Amino acid sequence: xxxxxxxxxxxxxxxxxxxxxxxxxxxxxxxxxxxxxxxxxxxxxxxxxxxxxxxxxxxxxxxxxxxxxxxxxxxxxxxxxxxxxxxxxxxxxxxxxxxxxxxxxxxxxxxx
Amino acid sequence: xxxxxxxxxxxxxxxxxxxxxxxxxxxxxxxxxxxxxxxxxxxxxxxxxxxxxxxxxxxxxxxxxxxxxxxxxxxxxxxxxxxxxxxxxxxxxxxxxxxxxxxxxxxxxxxx
Numbered sequence: 225x226x227x228x229x230x231x232x233x234x235x236x237x238x239x240x241x242x243x244x245x246x247x248x249x250x251x252x253x254x255x256x257x258x259x260x261x262x263x264x265x266x267x268x269x270x271x272x273x274x275x276x277x278x279x280x281x282x283x284x285x286x287x288x289x290x291x292x293x294x295x296x297x298x299x300x301x302x303x304x305x306x307x308x309x310x311x312x313x314x315x316x317x318x319x320x321x322x323x324x325x326x327x328x329x330x331x332x333x334x335x336x
Numbered sequence: 337x338x339x340x341x342x343x344x345x346x347x348x349x350x351x352x353x354x355x356x357x358x359x360x361x362x363x364x365x366x367x368x369x370x371x372x373x374x375x376x377x378x379x380x381x382x383x384x385x386x387x388x389x390x391x392x393x394x395x396x397x398x399x400x401x402x403x404x405x406x407x408x409x410x411x412x413x414x415x416x417x418x419x420x421x422x423x424x425x426x427x428x429x430x431x432x433x434x435x436x437x438x439x440x441x442x443x444x445x446x447x448x
Contacts, residue, residue, distance in 0.1 A: 230433055
């Protein structure tokens with residue numbers, strides 16, 4: 225399920241944190257924390273928006289957008305987020321990959 | 337559903353094409369073309385890998401990775417891919433957003 229559809233973003237440049245993950249079986253508190261992290265990220269200075277989805281096979285991609293790398297570093301260091309990261313490592317994810325990228329160009333087409 | 341799980345990528349830098357989309361209802365030839373595009377992309381010089389997933393609500397994220405922007409431009413211009421893009425615009429997607437980004441850093445953790 226996607227959590228909130230499309231992010232409304234300014235013109236590039238900005239930064240993307242691309243997080244792909246394979247969930248372990250069972251919820252184990254994941255759903256509530258994922259929702260809390262989505263809310264908490266909104267409060268992070270420099271946070272621009274996020275898009276997230278996961279297939280029925282448990283493979284998911286979340287892309288969070290930030291104005292700059294300093295904001296990404298601050299979000300990574302957030303104490304509540306760090307606790308969630310630890311749960312991700314130990315319990316929620318079989319495998320994850322994180323990529324930090326600078327968005328240089330963007331275009332889209334809204335609903336026809 | 338994810339199409340093939342995690343991409344095996346070299347060390348950064350490389351480029352990411354982040355494509356998020358909301359599907360219209362019904363298949364309308366989408367599944368077969370998506371599979372064909374995934375195969376065709378493999379043949380594109382500079383293509384490094386892709387990750388893709390879509391939730392039951394029809395919101396999906398695909399991230400395709402390339403060595404450089406010239407490879408992305410060549411893939412965009414591929415004749416068969418262009419025909420698929422037109423079908424995407426007219427038939428398969430209610431809304432899509434495309435973002436081109438340069439991946440600067442990456443790390444992951446495989447299955448424990």
